[in-house]
Amino acid sequence: MDDIVATSDRIYRLILNVYPRAFRDEYGEEMAQTMRDQVRDALAERRAFGVTALWLEVLLDTARSAFAEHLKHGSRVSFNRRGLGYGLATAIGFPLALVTFASEHVRSAVAWAGETIGLQTYQSSNQWLHPAIAGPGFVLAGIGLYGLYKRLEIDATPMIATVWIGATLGLYGTADIYLSGEFFGWYAVPAAFVLLTLGLATMGRVALHNKTFGPFSFVPLAVTASGGLWFLVLLVGAGEYRDVMRTSGLLAHVALWFALGALLWADPPGNKDAVRTAKEERQINS
Amino acid sequence: MTRDQNPQDFLPLSESVFQIMLSLVGEDRHGYGIMKEVKARTEGRLSLAPGTLYGAIKRLKQQGLIAEVEEKVDPELGSERRRYYTLTVPGQRVMRAEAARVADLARQAAAKDLLPGWSQVAGLA
Numbered sequence: 001m002d003d004i005v006a007t008s009d010r011i012y013r014l015i016l017n018v019y020p021r022a023f024r025d026e027y028g029e030e031m032a033q034t035m036r037d038q039v040r041d042a043l044a045e046r047r048a049f050g051v052t053a054l055w056l057e058v059l060l061d062t063a064r065s066a067f068a069e070h071l072k073h074g075s076r077v078s079f080n081r082r083g084l085g086y087g088l089a090t091a092i093g094f095p096l097a098l099v100t101f102a103s104e105h106v107r108s109a110v111a112w113a114g115e116t117i118g119l120q121t122y123q124s125s126n127q128w129l130h131p132a133i134a135g136p137g138f139v140l141a142g143i144g145l146y147g148l149y150k151r152l153e154i155d156a157t158p159m160i161a162t163v164w165i166g167a168t169l170g171l172y173g174t175a176d177i178y179l180s181g182e183f184f185g186w187y188a189v190p191a192a193f194v195l196l197t198l199g200l201a202t203m204g205r206v207a208l209h210n211k212t213f214g215p216f217s218f219v220p221l222a223v224t225a226s227g228g229l230w231f232l233v234l235l236v237g238a239g240e241y242r243d244v245m246r247t248s249g250l251l252a253h254v255a256l257w258f259a260l261g262a263l264l265w266a267d268p269p270g271n272k273d274a275v276r277t278a279k280e281e282r283q284i285n286s
Numbered sequence: 287m288t289r290d291q292n293p294q295d296f297l298p299l300s301e302s303v304f305q306i307m308l309s310l311v312g313e314d315r316h317g318y319g320i321m322k323e324v325k326a327r328t329e330g331r332l333s334l335a336p337g338t339l340y341g342a343i344k345r346l347k348q349q350g351l352i353a354e355v356e357e358k359v360d361p362e363l364g365s366e367r368r369r370y371y372t373l374t375v376p377g378q379r380v381m382r383a384e385a386a387r388v389a390d391l392a393r394q395a396a397a398k399d400l401l402p403g404w405s406q407v408a409g410l411a
Contacts (some may be wrong), residue, residue, distance in 0.1 A: 019337075023344065028345070031317075031336040031340050033368065034321065034339070035336055038321070060335075061337045062335070062336075062337050064338075065337030065341050066337065069337075216305070251391045
């Protein structure tokens, strides 16, 4: 019986991290104490069924009340909202921008540059996608990445880059298999899963260590949106256009994500301000 | 609640808040004590979980309607010290105002025969 109470207590203390820090500091200990009392009574009254029912109730209440506390907590939520906005801009902008690699106009420019310096470059007459799509994509991705870069804490950046690279490889590989049955996916998908798992595990560890989930909230949304758009692009270009996506598009995509990872990892002087900003916000919140 | 504030400014109270404050009428209680009292009085219809309870306690404290009194041991629950809460004087005024408001609503409903057997209670017979 004591084991169940102790285990519940440990789990509930972890769950308490979803509340704003100020609220947690003020009431966390008391909430944990109350939960222990509830578990003890539920066990005595209805044994395992009682504890299960209690946990269901508490989990639902936690989701609802933590959200309410974050809303009432003003500045932290606005920080998350900004993070979400930047993440969404990146997620929508990047796939659109990457379409450029298959855009006839841009490829013409690349081909011209290649010929000028004596290199053989890819030629295609496909003009499905236009710089009018890629242009706004670059702008959106630029705004999104700049915002994320300025707001992310150093601890968070390597694993976020890992998650994105892994997700990108996985999504690209999966879509490619689906559309063309090419061999590429056989190594891309397992690699993506490994990267993604490592990234998520690291993300969880850092989030728990920092006792904050704020900067990470954009990741699932951004990855999902990014994947959806990529899939759409692949479906649209499933004809002759597919070859371009599979070669230069893939390489460019992966290279860009690695560049992003390196950029975020590099800890240039400007990012010190970003760290301070995030810490200041946390202090204001508390 | 400041001296200038009218109890009516806080009305209507949500059911959770009303029940939490009602549990503190006449007796100081700790968080789990409030939970148990509310559950027993409402015959299990209203079960407060920790998130809702302490969210409400935080706001009621900020509004000056309840206050912490002391930390002490509840012998029924072991040797841990617990923070007790009490209803403040402004809190009592707000509760009286809310009770009067609810009673008035009940009277109006009884006058329309929506509450069988309440006519005598409401003095309408």
